[in-house]
Each structure stands twice: as C-alpha cells, then as structure tokens.
Amino acid sequence: MKASRIGVLVVILSIYALILSYGQPAKPESSTFPPGGRGESVERQGDKSLTLGQQGERMEREKAAAGKSGSPLPMPLRRVILYTNGTAYLERELEVTGAGYAELTVQATEVDDLLKSLVIYDPGKETAPTVTYATKEPLEKLLKSFSVDLTETPDVTTLLLQVRGEPVEIFAQDRFSGILFGIEYRPVPSAVRIPPKGEVDSSSSEIATEPFVTLYTDRGLQSIPLRKIKSLRFLNPYLDMEISTALQYLAENRNTDRKRILIRYGGASPRTLRLGYIVESPVWKTAFRLVLGEGQKHLLQGWAVVENPTDEDWNGIRLDLVSGRPISFFMNLYEPIYNPRPRIPYAVEKQAVPPVSSAGVTPGASAPSDTPQAALKSAPPVSASPQVKRSRIDTMAEALTDKSLAAAAEESLASSETTPEVEEFLSPEKIGGGPGPQAEAATVGQFIRYTIQEPVFLPRRQAALLSILNASLEGERFSIYNESVNRKYPLSGFWLKNTSGLPLMGGPITVFEGGQYAGDSRIDTVSAGDRRLVSYAVDLEREVLFLDKTEPETITRVKIQKGTLYVSKMIRKERTYTLVNRGADARNLLIEHPVSAGFQLVEPKTYEERTERVYRFRVTLPPRQSSGTEFRVIEEKPLESTVALTTLQMEGIQFYLSQRAISRKVQEALTKVVALKNDLSEATRARQELEGRITQITREQERIRSNMGVLDRTSTLYQRYLKTLNDQEDTLADLQKALLEARNSENAKRKAVESFLSSLEAE
Secondary structure, three states, X not given: OHHHHHHHHHHHHHHHHHHHHHHOOOOXXXXXXXXXXXXXXXXXXXXXXXXXXXXXXXXXXXXXXXXXXXOOEEOOEEEEEEEOOXXXXXXXXXXXXXXXXXXXXXXXXXXXXXXXXXXXXXXXXXXXXXXXXOOOOOXXXXXXXXXXXXXXXXXXXXXXXXOOOOEEEEXXXXXXXXXXXXXXXXXXXXXXXXXXXOOOOOOOOOEEEEEXXXXXXXXXXXXXXXXXXXXXXXXXXXXXXXXXXXXXHHXXXXXXXXXXXXXXXXXXXXXXXXXXXXXXXXXXXXXXXXEEOOOOEEEEXXXXXXXXXXXXXXXXXXXXEEEOOOOOOOXXXXXXXXXXXXXXXXXXOXXXXXXXXXXXXXXXXXOOOOOHHHHHHHOOXXXXXXXXXXOOOOOHHHHHHHHHHHHHHHHHHHHOOOOHHHHHHHOHHHHOOOOOOOOOEEEEOOEEEEEOOOOEEEOOOEXXXXXXXXXXXXXXXXXXXXXXXXXXXXXXXXXXXXXXXXXXXXXXXXXXXXXXXXXXXXXXXXXXXXXXXXXXXXOOOEEEEEEEEEEEXXXXXXXXXXXXXXXXXXXXXXXXXXXXEOOOOOEEEEEEEEOOOOOEEEEOOOOOEEXXXXXXXXXXXXXXXXXXXXXXXXXXXXXEEEEEOOOOOHHHHHHHHOOOOOOHXXXXXXXXXXXXXXXXXXXXXXXXXXXXXXXXXXXXXXXXXXXXXXXXXXXXXXXXXXXXXXXXXXXXXXXXXXXXXXXXXXXXXXXXXXXXXXXXXEO
C-alpha cells in the first residue's frame, strides 16, 4: 500500500513538472524579427537556396538593423479637414532621425481610401518611403502560406511533426542538439488507484502512452520524454522567422476591423515625416443664432457640429472645416484582383497507329466480311483532350473587362482635381521650402474653409460644438407675405445682410428677439456682402387679401407680309392686394408675388428684388389701419400667330376686318383680298355648275343607252331615245366649250389672287 502511494506521488510530480515546462516563455533571442511583417518574410522565402550558415548570417544582420531602427513608431494625428461630401482628410506627423519604420492603424473599411489617396512628404529625400500592409486574404489562407501550418491551433507534438528533418536544440536534464527525427509514443504505467481503508484493491495497473521526441545526433538516435523538455529552439533561422511571423499575424488579425500599415523611411538627418490620406467621415453641419437688436446692428453666431467617429482621440489637432462637394468615390484597391487568362493546351503530335491488315483472298474465292473501311469504322473514336475542352474560353469578356477598366481609369483621371485638403503641404511653395498661406476663413476655389484657431481636443466616438462665427451684422425687419406659405397672414422676417466679411454656409437659424426665443428659419450659402431673407414666425398683426382678374386674349396688332397675316395678341392678368396693419407701429411689408412664365411686369414698373420664382415688392403700411392699403400688380403675356391668306376662309378675313386694332392700310388690303377672293369664288362656282350639268347629262345618256339595248330598233320609243341622244350630244359640246372657258377664267383669277398676295405688304 505504501509503495502504491509513492507511485501516485511520483506521477503527480511528473505531471506538475510537465505543466511548468509548457508554461515557460520562449526565449526572445530565438524569435526576433524586424518590423516589416510578412513583406520581409516573403522576401526571405526566395532565399531557400542559401545554406543554414548563410541564412544565419543574414538573420543576424537583419536583427542588428532592426535593433538599430527600433520598433515601429506610431504616427500621431496632427490635422483633420472635414468636408460636406462625407469625407475627411487626415494628416499625421512624426519627428524622425535616420532610417526606420512608422506605423498607423486604420479601420478595414478605410484601407481602400488610404490606398487611393495616401501622400507622403519626407524632406530627407535620400530614399523614397515604402508602404507595406497585409493583403485582404482570409487568415486561414494567409497562415497556410508559411512553411509551418498554425491554422488549427496545433499542440507541440503536431507542430514538431510538421518540421521533421529540421535541426533543433533541446534543454531537458541535459542539452541535446540534432535533427528532429520524429515523435513516438511509449507505454508507461498509469497511476495506481489507492483503495479506501478496509477495501481490497483488486484492480490491475492500466497501460498508458507518453510522447517522446527523437533526435538524430552524432551519437545516434536519442529520445527525450516530452514532459521533461524545458525548452526547444529551432536552429534554422528561416524556420524560426516563419513561426514568429505567423504568430505575429495571428496577433494582428485578432481584431479583423483594424489593419496595420507600415511606412519604411530612409535617410540620416533629423526631420519631420508627414503623410495624409482621405477617409469616410460624417458630414459636418452648421447652425446659427441670430440675436435681433435695436436699429441696424444685430449679432450672428455660427456653430459647427463636428464628430470624431474614429477609434483615436483627437489631442490638440488642427481642424479645418470645408464646405463644398469634391467628387469622391470608392474603388476596390485592397482586395487582390486576378485577370483570368485562357488555358492553351500544349501542342502534342498525334501518335502513329499501326494499321491492322485484313486477310487476303485469292482469285475466285469469296471476299471476307471485314474490309479495311469496316475495320476503320469499328475502331474506337478518339476523344478530345480535357485540356482542349477547357481551353474553349470566350475572350470577349476579357476584352470588355479591359475596356471597362480603361474607361474607369480615364474617368477617374478626368474627374480628379486638386482640393484644399492637401493644399497645405502639397503646394509648390511648401515642397520647394516656402510656407503656405493660412486664413481664419477663406474661399478656396469653389470651397469655403473655416480654420479653427485653437487646438481641438475631442475623444474618440464623441462630438463637439465649435464656434466658427461671432459677428455683428446689418439687417432690417420685415413682414413677408407669400400666398403659398400662408394665404391670410404674412411672416415676421428679417433681411440679413452678410457684413461679416466671411462667407456663411447654409443651415438652420434660431432667432432671438427682445431677450426671448422668436422662432427658427433656414438659409442657404450667403457670400460676403450678399443678403438673405429670414422668416421665423407668423405675423398676426398684419393681414393680406387679394383679388385676381384675367382678361381674354386681345388682338393688339395685325400686319401682312407676302401673303401671310401676322397677328399679335396679349393676355392680361391683374391682382389687387389689400394690406391691413393692425399694429401700433408702421411696418414694412414685403410682398412675394409669383412669377408667371411668359408674362411681363407692367405695373409697378420696379420691384425690390426678383428671384427665379417671385417678385418682391416693398410696401410701407401706416399703423392701426382700418380700411387697408391697396397694391396692384399687372402682368401681360404677348402671343404671336401667323395665318396664310391663301388658305384663310372669308369668315376668318371678316373676323380680322372687325378688329379695332388693325390699321387703315391693313383694312384696305384685306378688303382688296376679299374682292379678289369673291371674284375667284364666282368663277369657281360657274365652273362647278357647268361640271354638274355635264355630269347630269352623261348619267342620263347612260340610262337611255341601257333602255335602248332591250328595244326594237323600229319601235317609236327607240327612235325617240335616239333623237334625245343626238340633242344631248349637241348640248354636251356647247357645255364642254363653256367649261373650258370657265376653267381658264378661274385659273386667271386664282393667279391674280396669288400674285396680289405674294407682293402684299401692309402694316
């Protein structure tokens, strides 16, 4: 019983020692790697032809260089420019000396924008900076690219089985060096169960296995129990680097939403390394407060709503707010894109097939049933190669893809333009050494830029309200009437004049008057020196009524040119406003009268202002009115029409003759036209009468001839019909002669009308 307890104690101590050996950290000198990440690892994969000694020398040089340059330095955020098109320009600075690495971490969704817009300014200029980053590949695929597969979280035995044949160094009770031969499992006695006191132990010892690591050394094969191994080091520096880099990628991809960007810079002198790029960002917004004072001086405050949607605190950054909509788009630059190519089979000459000879026949013998042609027909068909079948690829899709990519590239180049976000250090003056201009608020091209003078501190995922304007402005109070807003009452308003010298962005305005809240309004962009109407409440002390009157079309002028009648008409609209002021003070009322398409303003002759949709008329109302003030607006719309006199009927000519607006010359000309058309009408009527008589006689003759066909030629009726036909023929001859004269007369009168109209001018 005592021996059993001692055995159990030995097993427990062995397991505890094994656990402690697994918990010991790896030695840092065996896993040192430069901060280049996978880019450096891929570079080393091309050097597998080097011997272990050469690879070790190279690794030592790289470790020395990494130790000199130090760990990658984070690039602090120094400047942010927000745009109203949903983008932001981020600028970072880092004081560096000599060569080394800098890093920044961005959201995975921001990598495409960074690759599209990243600019780097290094005053050193000894060597151009390079940027490295992990490609957008699944982590499993990324880990499988290394010589050691860590995708399935392998245990120590699985890892060692993957690197069989590699030189290793093991520290257990002794130091062992050799080539990893393999892993074997040997049976060992399992723990002996200790029965309770008074119980007889009838169980037998169970058999268990334990892993042993086998090395091929200069003394032959040596096996070490895995539980006794305190540390294991790979002597192949390339393999050691592969495992270290794979573990680094596992750590970096723990957060799939964040991506690490490395910037490698050269040079030797101390300098400031700067870079900038575009990312997606919330639109910054403006809001104003208008405090109405006495007289013409009033206070306007402008505030900007700014949000920090990033995972980085803004600590003392320079902030610029730019209004405008530069063209911006997304392009997939982060994800690897492969262009499919056709698969062409390798050309192989057809193998010669030995012919099969048929049996010969002698003269007089029967021919055999199998002929050479039949033998060929019975041969198995030759199937096409699978590679040939797969090579039938339609390359038209490739051509279209290439054309579409080329068109997209041309469009992106055509739509690109220099925008204010990189104006600061991308300007020729800055790159050449001269400082760039700065202003508190300015117009840059088509953009308005506000520069926050004080450093901005804004924690991540927080928003702030920043003051961008606090200026005294000029303006005048008004009551503004617009029937489409309120048919009965005008609105209390203010005509704001931007005398601040700065452009104002559009946004909401909260109005305060008399020390209290008065209402809300909105404005669009207001340039310096321009003015805008701000309406913020319903004015119940003023009332407006109106009455519309529209006259039908009236002919104002008629003239004739080369047989064409030109008629000028006019449509007239009149609206009378009745304005009532029940307040104790006189009031300026601004009437917004709608602009009608095609109509011209006749009365009043002038207006205060005109927009695309309304006229604005100023009317001063005396206090405490009972009857009201009338204000009339008259508009006219001219119309022009043309009528050809050759096709105009007599009723139409008589209509124009009855108009009072025609002149005496036009009246005389139309009277002459009426006379000529009457003569032509008479000639036409005479010709039509002759044609009618001829048609009547012709039909009568057809009837008579039909009856004569059934009569006896010697009968009295037949002779009577014959005499009638003879008389009608004489009449037809006279009518045909008269018809010819009537047609000639009609044509002559028609030509007379046409000749008269072609040269007719009257006004």
